[in-house]
Amino acid sequence: AMPSEFGDVTDEERRRFGSVLEHHYAIIDETVGRAMATIGPDDLLLIVSGYGMEPLGFAKRLAERAIGDPDLSGTHDAAPDGFLMAYGPMVAKGRRVQARASILDVTPTVLYFLGLPIGRDMDGFAQTDLFQRSFTDERPITFIPTYDR
Numbered sequence: 001a002m003p004s005e006f007g008d009v010t011d012e013e014r015r016r017f018g019s020v021l022e023h024h025y026a027i028i029d030e031t032v033g034r035a036m037a038t039i040g041p042d043d044l045l046l047i048v049s050g051y052g053m054e055p056l057g058f059a060k061r062l063a064e065r066a067i068g069d070p071d072l073s074g075t076h077d078a079a080p081d082g083f084l085m086a087y088g089p090m091v092a093k094g095r096r097v098q099a100r101a102s103i104l105d106v107t108p109t110v111l112y113f114l115g116l117p118i119g120r121d122m123d124g125f126a127q128t129d130l131f132q133r134s135f136t137d138e139r140p141i142t143f144i145p146t147y148d149r
Contacts, residue, residue: 005055039088044113049082050103084109084127090135101127117142 003009003018035045053074056064064072084101090113104124111118112126120143128136 002055036087041089044086044088044090044110046106046110047083047085047087048103048106051076051082052079054079084130086130090131092130092132095129112139112141115139117144119144119147121146121148 003014032045032047039045053076056073056075060075061073064070082103084106102124104122105127106124108118108122108124108126109128109130112128113131118126118141126141128141
């Protein structure tokens, strides 16, 4: 959303492509809104981004230009973490996950929500703090050794 942070962006490129990001945000917003409107009493909607993006620093942009990759302008290296947004009747409203969450937590969290055991050999943890206390009080975390065959 801030092209000047990502390197040499011309005024022509800003005019030509400036609305692309906002247009895609609008499409995603509309899609998420439609999904939220159809949530049933036993449903869970998760929106996940595994990582963020940040501009490549000036020195690194120069280095990339020198080695022949002048179009590289962003990186995930030190970018903000991604996010997990949960929505549904069992989700605790306005709660932020207390523990540092990871993309690896998505599968154990979904298994927990579905009432299925979590494989002890899985990476990640069930983010039970996403859910209302009344839901978690009635649903203990269960485990199996593995889902491998």
